Amino acid sequence: MRLLIVEDEARMATALQRGLIAEGFTVEVALNGPDGLHLARENSYDAIVCDIMLPGLSGYRIIEALRAEQNWVPVLVLSAKDGEYDEADALDLGADDYLVKPFSFVVLLARLRAVLRRGVRPRPAILACGDLTLDPAARAVRRGDTEIELTPREFSLLEYLMRRAGDAVSKADILHHVWDAHYEGDANVIEVYVGYLRRKIDQPFNRHAVQTVRGAGYRLAVDGG
């Protein structure tokens, strides 16, 4: 589990880092607000432990900025203030939990675990055409209940066709999206891969799920064949 600590007091930051590493976390530290926001933006942390009083950019602003960008990484706020309204503010801003300094490390750990447990993973929709389904997150394809193994290329071809199910998709489009934008090779690869796909996803005695549109490209049947 990868954490970011944003804390300007170097001693506190180091102590936290050591303790959390000892607990098996992967830990990075930012010593001021702007660095913290930058790191949080550039990387994907499982949670952020963030001081409120920071040089350059307060913890509040960091949370605000992240939430404005639809970044819902769990944030656990630390503060030396003891005014109760600060806490209310932090939670209403979208912090996930709040600790007042001085706090005990054990409590920090427990709260961190609680926050991690909640997780943040908006699951992308599962694509479906008839009984043919594709789950991009799990990288899994099924016909009904039986799992179908696809190679990476086959998978991304099918994903592209399923996202445009019912539309005729030109080979040029396919080449651009499934292969590289400036792919220089033979367009015959597409035919080859459509062939592979059909062998794996078609059911016997049914028409092809991937239909040929002569002269135009291919189209995935909305009902999945």
Place this chain on the structure above:
Amino acid sequence: MRLLIVEDEARMATALQRGLIAEGFTVEVALNGPDGLHLARENSYDAIVCDIMLPGLSGYRIIEALRAEQNWVPVLVLSAKDGEYDEADALDLGADDYLVKPFSFVVLLARLRAVLRRGVRPRPAILACGDLTLDPAARAVRRGDTEIELTPREFSLLEYLMRRAGDAVSKADILHHVWDAHYEGDANVIEVYVGYLRRKIDQPFNRHAVQTVRGAGYRLAVDGG
């Protein structure tokens, strides 16, 4: 928003009830543990505010019982104790937040709102995939009833995979979350550690719990293999 307050001190219970009703909540009160558990089982609340020291049945037991029944209603725990381990215990048991008496009503409100905003989601304190379980707090892994010893690295790899069970996880992701963010070494370490894990957590005659998704990474079987 419908709340349940479980609190044996009548004055405190009444004060809370009044305050929360004034804030627009629908509030019910139980004055002891068994009543509280009963009400929580029979009704569907948006959140429960629960004292720890209760006649008949402690707050811990109530949470434990609810969680065991897969009831993930958010629970906010109140306690007069100030021992830090109590708090850690409560959170690890599956409470969603914790306040030490005496607390301010404003803070209670803010935390309640935070808890409500998160909504109800399954968030067991112990990760489980089939009969494979991992307890982050205890750092313990079991297959059924038999404990499995893992080294720290193995443990955090398995933890990360279990938190994303069912999803294909790329090696880059794994490297970033389980190893250091700017780890410069060979991705081969992952393969090595997946190998170690498999040797320890797989049961004979079953398929791998950690499945290889060629070209994409690894995926932990939701049923634990």
Place this chain on the structure above:
DNA sequence: CTCCCACCATGCGTCTGCTGATCGTCGAGG
């Protein structure tokens, strides 16, 4: 010192992606 853990390097077997050639099929025009 010894043990254990994290990591590295190597080698091997398998799978993927792609090519080039051949074979099949569709459909327009005679």
Place this chain on the structure above:
DNA sequence: CCTCGACGATCAGCAGACGCATGGTGGGAG
């Protein structure tokens, strides 16, 4: 209806990528 050309399908084969096992190295804890 038949012919022919263009388009699409299929196949074998190969180079390289990928995943995995294994043994070895180094460093830290006991």
